[in-house]
Amino acid sequence: MGDEHGADGTATSRPAAARNGTTARPPAMSDVAARAGVSHQTVSRVLNDHPSVRPATRDRVLAAIAELGYRRNSAARALVTRRTGTVGVVTPATALYGPTSTMVGVEEAARVAGWFVSVATMRQFDGDAMHRAFEHFLGQGVDGVAIIAPTVQAVDVLAALDSPVPVVVVSSAADVPSVPHLHAVGVDQQQGARLATAHLLGEGRTGVLHVAGPQDWFDAQDRLVGWRAECAAAGVPADDPVVVGWAASDGYAVGRRLVREGLPDAVFAANDQLALGLLHAFWEAGVRVPEDVALVGFDDEVGSAHYVPPLTTVRQDFTALGVLAIDTLDAAMAGADPGHRLIPAELVVRASSVRP
Known part of the structure; x- marks a missing residue:
């Protein structure tokens, strides 16, 4: 006989015994229910992560699923649920x-x-x-x-x-x-940029330069807007941002230019890679961070806590x-x-x- 589909979308078939030379059917939801001592509907609720199932019951059903090796048949379920x-x-x-x-x-x-x-x-x-x-x-x-x-x-x-x-x-x-x-x-992103800018101003910095990312990216646009808004709220002039790419090499080039042309009191970099490039350029020139220039990045990417010095940054969850x-x-x-x-x-x- 061919397989049949239960109302839950699980593939089922008529029982068959291996010793009679037929192929044993895969475990069905009814088998899980019997093993766990619960109803068919309770197993369905556990599989669909329904909140009404008590933790002890959920654990019992999950244990039965593991013991039996039960797997849902997604194709059959799609026929039922569409x-x-x-x-x-x-x-x-x-x-x-x-x-x-x-x-x-x-x-x-x-x-x-x-x-x-x-x-x-x-x-x-x-x-x-x-x-x-x-x-x-x-x-x-x-x-x-x-x-x-x-x-x-x-x-x-x-x-x-x-x-x-x-x-x-x-x-x-x-x-x-x-x-x-x-x-x-x-x-x-705007709120994150405001947090970064407000922190630098709260540390007593007289101004914050923004090294911005490419402006065809929404994140870069919003971080620039947030920086401007926080500077305006604090009554601090916002000089023209330095707009570059996202790479550490872009930050390094900006850092070398700032060393030549004059250092700001603080820099808010649009991402951590830009901040990494800035740190490299400052280190080469003997510029101390944060004593000479304070620096904040954005992203809290893996490793930012191990920059020298460890990087203040904005984390996205x-x-x-x-x-x-x-x-x-x-x-x-x-x-x-x-x-x-x-x-x-x-x-x-x-x-x-x-x-x-």
């Missing part, structure tokens, strides 16, 4: 810390929530590339799509996007196109950002409109900005 449990993720092809960490956060959150992840990496955000990515996802029957969209170009493409499934844009962009299926989440993106997709699938949701940044104070 959902594949798959989310597509579009990510830029870059090794930069922010987008890469965002991708890790989204993938981890999706996996914890029980979703499969299909990834499309894009070297260029344009209409054709985005269309191909969506055709790929829709061919897999995804339930929703998350787009890591750090640049102006990426968000511009979304205005013409016609998606039959909910889409969450992971970006700090304030002007995400107002389309019914489109939702946005991000880290509050990429784990929380991934959870927020998946929660937003889940809410959108249920018919809600979560709106544009931001999580706060956090200042991490270390020796590079604090007077001895």
Whole structure:
């Protein structure tokens, strides 16, 4: 006899005994329920991480699942629920810390929530590339799509996007196109920049120079806006920012120029790599940090606590950002409109900005 599908979407078959020469069927949800001494519905609630299950009962069901080697049949479940449990993720092809960490956060959150992840990496955000990515996802029957969209170009493409499934844009962009299926989440970059600037001014620095990232990136735009706003709130002039790329070599070149032309009292660098380059240039010239120049970065990337001196920086919680993106997709699938949701940044104070 062929396999049958239970109401829970689990593959089941008629019992068969190996000693009779037939193939033993895989364990079904009913077997888990019998082993754990609970109902079929309770097993389903545990599998779907329902909050109403008591911890002791959940542990008993999970133990039975492990003992029996039970696995859900995703294809059968999709026939019942009309959902594949798959989310597509579009990510830029870059090794930069922010987008890469965002991708890790989204993938981890999706996996914890029980979703499969299909990834499309894009070297260029344009209409054709985005269309191909969506055709790929829709061919897999995804339930929703998350787009890591750090640049102006990426968000511009979304205005013409016609998606039959909910889409969450992971970006700090304030002007995400107002389309019914489109939702946005991000880290509050302006608030993070204000924290960095306020900290430096609070340390008694008379002014803060901003070494800004490329202005076709929303994060770089917002950090510049936040720096300006905090300087204005404190009544401190904000001299023209120095706009460069994201690399440590860009920070190094700026640092050498500042040594030649005159040092500011403090520098807020748009990311930790720029701060690393500045530290290198200052060290070569015998400039002391923080005695001569205070320095703050952004990202709290791995290793920033081990710069010399350890770097004060702004931390983004990429784990929380991934959870927020998946929660937003889940809410959108249920018919809600979560709106544009931001999580706060956090200042991490270390020796590079604090007077001895």
